[in-house]
Amino acid sequence: MQSDEAPRPVGVTCPGCGGSGPAVRAVPDVCADPEARRDGLADRLTQGPGLTSRSDTVVHTIEGLLLVFVGAALAHSGIRSGEPLYTVGGSVLAVLMLAVTAGVVRSEIRERRVQAGRPRADALWRAASHCSGCGAVFFPGGVPRSRPLTPEQFRKYVWTEAGYGDQLDERARDAAPPPTDPARPGGVPDHV
Numbered sequence: 001m002q003s004d005e006a007p008r009p010v011g012v013t014c015p016g017c018g019g020s021g022p023a024v025r026a027v028p029d030v031c032a033d034p035e036a037r038r039d040g041l042a043d044r045l046t047q048g049p050g051l052t053s054r055s056d057t058v059v060h061t062i063e064g065l066l067l068v069f070v071g072a073a074l075a076h077s078g079i080r081s082g083e084p085l086y087t088v089g090g091s092v093l094a095v096l097m098l099a100v101t102a103g104v105v106r107s108e109i110r111e112r113r114v115q116a117g118r119p120r121a122d123a124l125w126r127a128a129s130h131c132s133g134c135g136a137v138f139f140p141g142g143v144p145r146s147r148p149l150t151p152e153q154f155r156k157y158v159w160t161e162a163g164y165g166d167q168l169d170e171r172a173r174d175a176a177p178p179p180t181d182p183a184r185p186g187g188v189p190d191h192v
């Protein structure tokens, strides 16, 4: 089994326009194409938000809370010794660091969810093909979807299935929901 390779859509026919041949390419091939990167198509078909560095939430939380503690201690000693500068400075530091720490932790939790959903997104992304004739994205063989999708609907579908649909940009978030398959009324279970 060559499960790591993108399926070659040879002989695949686009359900949108009936196109085939060089017009139809696997989504991973399209995204690897420098031209698709330039004109933004690769971004529209991307399988997830970009990940920044690997980070350590625990360390960042401890560092942040230590600074909050330092700020609070400063403010406290300022109150006791009647030094308003310490009181104000310490309070500002404590509040600022609390806000920064909360922000860092929130974004790291988000990244963790993306990492957790990646295998699911990757499987869907690799299974799809793109037709340059009509711009449709579709799954050769019709599984899990038989209808052609726009790149935005495709991205929304993949990201939502992977559990990070809330991180879509507006353009994809506002895309109409993908058409449900007539064979599966109600669009229930996607697995066969």
Ligand SMILES: [Zn+2]
Pocket: 014, 015, 016, 017, 018, 019, 131, 132, 133, 134, 135, 136
């Ligand atoms: Zn087409």
